[in-house]
Amino acid sequence: MTGPREVLLQRRGPDEVLAVVDGEAVALGEGELAAFVARLEATGAGPRWVWDDTTRWYPSLLAAGVRVRRCLDLRLVHRVLRRAPGVDQDVLATAATAAWDELAPLSATAATAGSAGGGAEGLFDLHVHVTALDAAAEHAAQQAALAAVAGEQRGRLQLLLAAESAGALVAAEMTHAGLPWRADVHEALLARELGPRPPAGEPPAVLAALLARAREALGAPSLNPDSPADLLRALRRVGLVPPDTRSGTLSQLDHLAVVPLLEHRKLSRLHAANGWRWLREWVHDGRYRPDHLPGGVVSGRWAAQGGGALSVPAVLRPAVVADEGWRLVVADVAQLEPRVLAAVSGDADLARAAAGGDLYQGVVDSGAVATRSDAKLAVLGAMYGATAGSGGRMVEHLARRYPRAVEHLELAAAAGERGEVVSTWLGRGSPRPRGSWTQQAPDVPASEADLRERRSWGRFTRNFVVQGSAAEWAASWIALLREELWRLGADGPVEQRPHLVLFLHDEVLVHTPAALADDVVAAVRGAAERAGWLLYGEFPLTFPLDVHVGRSWADADGG
Numbered sequence: 001m002t003g004p005r006e007v008l009l010q011r012r013g014p015d016e017v018l019a020v021v022d023g024e025a026v027a028l029g030e031g032e033l034a035a036f037v038a039r040l041e042a043t044g045a046g047p048r049w050v051w052d053d054t055t056r057w058y059p060s061l062l063a064a065g066v067r068v069r070r071c072l073d074l075r076l077v078h079r080v081l082r083r084a085p086g087v088d089q090d091v092l093a094t095a096a097t098a099a100w101d102e103l104a105p106l107s108a109t110a111a112t113a114g115s116a117g118g119g120a121e122g123l124f125d126l127h128v129h130v131t132a133l134d135a136a137a138e139h140a141a142q143q144a145a146l147a148a149v150a151g152e153q154r155g156r157l158q159l160l161l162a163a164e165s166a167g168a169l170v171a172a173e174m175t176h177a178g179l180p181w182r183a184d185v186h187e188a189l190l191a192r193e194l195g196p197r198p199p200a201g202e203p204p205a206v207l208a209a210l211l212a213r214a215r216e217a218l219g220a221p222s223l224n225p226d227s228p229a230d231l232l233r234a235l236r237r238v239g240l241v242p243p244d245t246r247s248g249t250l251s252q253l254d255h256l257a258v259v260p261l262l263e264h265r266k267l268s269r270l271h272a273a274n275g276w277r278w279l280r281e282w283v284h285d286g287r288y289r290p291d292h293l294p295g296g297v298v299s300g301r302w303a304a305q306g307g308g309a310l311s312v313p314a315v316l317r318p319a320v321v322a323d324e325g326w327r328l329v330v331a332d333v334a335q336l337e338p339r340v341l342a343a344v345s346g347d348a349d350l351a352r353a354a355a356g357g358d359l360y361q362g363v364v365d366s367g368a369v370a371t372r373s374d375a376k377l378a379v380l381g382a383m384y385g386a387t388a389g390s391g392g393r394m395v396e397h398l399a400r401r402y403p404r405a406v407e408h409l410e411l412a413a414a415a416g417e418r419g420e421v422v423s424t425w426l427g428r429g430s431p432r433p434r435g436s437w438t439q440q441a442p443d444v445p446a447s448e449a450d451l452r453e454r455r456s457w458g459r460f461t462r463n464f465v466v467q468g469s470a471a472e473w474a475a476s477w478i479a480l481l482r483e484e485l486w487r488l489g490a491d492g493p494v495e496q497r498p499h500l501v502l503f504l505h506d507e508v509l510v511h512t513p514a515a516l517a518d519d520v521v522a523a524v525r526g527a528a529e530r531a532g533w534l535l536y537g538e539f540p541l542t543f544p545l546d547v548h549v550g551r552s553w554a555d556a557d558g559g
Helices: 030-041 058-063 074-083 097-102 108-116 119-125 135-147 151-177 183-194 205-218 228-237 258-274 276-282 314-319 336-345 348-354 359-365 372-384 389-401 403-417 448-488 514-536
Strands: 006-013 016-021 024-028 048-051 070-073 291-293 303-305 326-333 499-503 507-513 545-550
Touching: 006 135, 016 030, 024 030, 030 058, 048 135, 058 151, 070 074, 070 151, 074 097, 074 135, 074 151, 135 151, 151 291, 151 448, 151 499, 183 205, 183 258, 183 276, 183 314, 205 228, 205 258, 258 276, 258 314, 326 514, 336 348, 336 359, 336 372, 336 403, 336 448, 336 514, 348 359, 348 403, 359 372, 372 389, 372 403, 372 448, 389 403, 403 448, 448 499, 448 507, 448 514, 507 514, 514 545
Parallel strands: 006 048, 048 070
Antiparallel strands: 006 016, 016 024, 291 303, 326 507, 326 545, 499 507
């Protein structure tokens, strides 16, 4: 049995959804939507769902136990096309372009509150402002704009848009399933690091003791360690004159106050960012559910909101524990961005350096530099624009051995310094600079401030072409992995099968029944290999993974 290839969904009123199926409109009540979607998903490969924004449709479907295979997220597609250098903006433009520019995703908290606040009416309250947006008109404009793009470039853009939309499905599923989190383990870790949970309004005992030690060592009984000015004054009173109060600077000082100050700073961050209050606000029923935002950074990297999901400190990773009878598969890609640089620049020599698994050691073996630390300094310096000191010297050595890779970066930097847009491998465009220097005539001497700003933007575009292209590979990786994980599972919703629970740029966490862990490892590796082929074809590049299986994020290799 086959079904429609594409179904467009549009909300029309408080309890009215319009589904356009093979050109025919079908009116549905909000309460009928989940059964309608499930029925069409069961036909053939399932249709591609076209909707204004995944965050406004998919969470309620997941809550009803319905998973969709494919979608086209018009909000995300619109954002990519609006910046893509190869897209004719006149073709894309409609009367509602500005409204689509401003459309923002819904948070999972808001969506849950809406659906809990009165059924369909509560849900619709969150969608009032998008009912005026014509999804069909926007879809038509987007397809017309894509059709006008030249052949190979069009194919790459279509791949990017598919990966971006698949990422929106992954993000919603990760929030729905949640990251397994043991509150009791978290409590024990906080007690170990900070002491017993303090009464409201009081600092933890360990922080209070560290501050007392620092104050005594500096003879400053009222020292506020969070105030750089106050701390500098206290240090200067004991004969220390550091240029700033950064941790790296303080660590170079020889004084009894240094150790307690640095330890206080580290533990204060833990208390503020992931302490008892964080645990109370963000962990419920054994799960942590932040909002994941595909393409939330201009380079295409993901962002997240809600509890610092992309910066869980290592000290708390033991609290991320698989359910009983389940395991966590943790996989990260070795040296992703330098590998992608080899591919997008077509530098086969750099690809060969990566073939042994450790790209930096491969650079050393090629004779470009003497040590692995030099190789890392050279590669990172090239990608981030090091021009002086040891970093600059290492980049010069790298350029002689891998000219195509370095030239790719230099051209991107030069374009940025001219105020031009650069693009990733699949066609995501960089934002345009807004500084006054972009308006200067070529024959007008630039001020020192303008020159600094121009060079700074060049460093941004230099890195954009690599970081953005790496984000595209990673998005393709998780899109392919999502499908493999679904096929591994038996009957049941997403959270009862192997499923992604966290994505950190070049690292994934999969929660899986223990019996399927080996199959998940194979799926993770296979998806990485297919993502490389999908983006770079026959270019000889590997993406080696470090993969571990275990009960917790911290001891995943303890199996």
